[in-house]
Amino acid sequence: MLDDERARATVRVRGTQDGVRLLLPRATPLAVVLEQVRDLLESRSSFFRGAALTLDFSEREPVLDEIAALQQLLDRHGIRIQAIGAATSDVRQRLERWGFRTETAEPARRLRLIEPDSEQTPDGSATYLRRTLRSGMSVEAEGHLVLIGDVNPGALVVAGGDVLVWGVVRGTVHAGRHGDTDAVIAALRLAPMQLRIANLVARAPDRGGQLLDAPALARVVDGQIVIEPWRIERR
Incomplete structure (x- = not known):
């Protein structure tokens, strides 16, 4: 159970047919999320280079300030956000009002x-x-x-x-x-x-x-x- 809780508190990376997806943990503080994303970008720079990236908020409530902070971090590494994923139509509509392209959430299946x-x-x-x-x-x-x-x-x-x-x-x-x-x-x-x-x-x-x-x-x-x-x- 502790391993499951630790996994849910960590930013996860998933390759998809359309690019790379970052799944953001539900309750982890933003400062920790930013640190985890920064570590991923620095340790796997060749993997992320040139990738089309989706931020997946299916497990986390999207906040505009948080998205802006993540966008700034990714911009510094030359990575483009192509879309933001969310689990419900209400959240996707809110993101679209903020000016973001949205996608439906995908189930996390890491073997x-x-x-x-x-x-x-x-x-x-x-x-x-x-x-x-x-x-x-x-x-x-x-x-x-x-x-x-x-x-x-x-x-x-x-x-x-x-x-x-x-x-x-x-x-x-x-x-x-x-x-x-x-x-x-x-x-x-x-x-x-x-x-x-x-x-x-x-x-x-x-x-x-x-x-x-x-x-x-x-x-x-x-x-x-x-x-x-x-x-x-x-x-």
């Missing part, structure tokens, strides 16, 4: 979380997970990650090392999160919303674009992410 430590680097260990990740689910590993299952749109995978998916990637995958440009992302099929390796980003192709419909590997070549047929001998 497994290994808290990241920005001062650590992958040590060769791997996290093994046998589960398909559906929209709203996320998993993080400090080292390498092996996932037996699919990564559906709206799901998020973050690892300090390589990410190997024995399935289809349609969501967001971030490998080498501490800046390791030698990290790779491999899957039976890559059709992602977004891939990240270190601080580099590769987005989904335009509508109608086609990625490899076969086992594929994403790696960094000449400062950009390339996707190519997965051949084990290359590694």
